[in-house]
Amino acid sequence: MENSECPKCQSTHVVKSGIINQRQRFHCKKCNYFFTVNKLGKKIDEYYVIKALQLYLEGLSFREIERILGVSHVTVSNWVKEHGIKKTAHSKYHPTYKVYNHQELANFFQEKENLKGKGMILTELGDKFMLIKWERFKD
16 A cells, blocks of 8 residues: 555555455554545634634634534534643633625724723734624623
8 A cells, every 4th residue: 555554553554355334444454454545524724713712812602613613512612621721711801793895894983982991902803804892791
């Protein structure tokens, strides 16, 4: 077998050993381990992982992140667990967000009342921008 190695011992002394579930099975001559070739999974660009973790830290829920980035909320949850991300509790404030194109964002910043007394973060989402603002919970 060309360019393959045993996943257990990384030996290149492997031979074909039948087919299981329409996948080629291999046998490692060094450690006697049987394995099948790995499926080529869908690799997600690191940009989306980083962006999802940033949005999570900003207070957005997994489902909100799913709607914005188009990545499953379960995947986002798994990334948070995998990277050991812990967000701080903001008991008095909650985030609100809106996605703008370039022109809408320029118009938003031209209106001065949009800028007074607000905490905001602006993040890029491909060809659009997301503005996150924090608002105090109403009692």
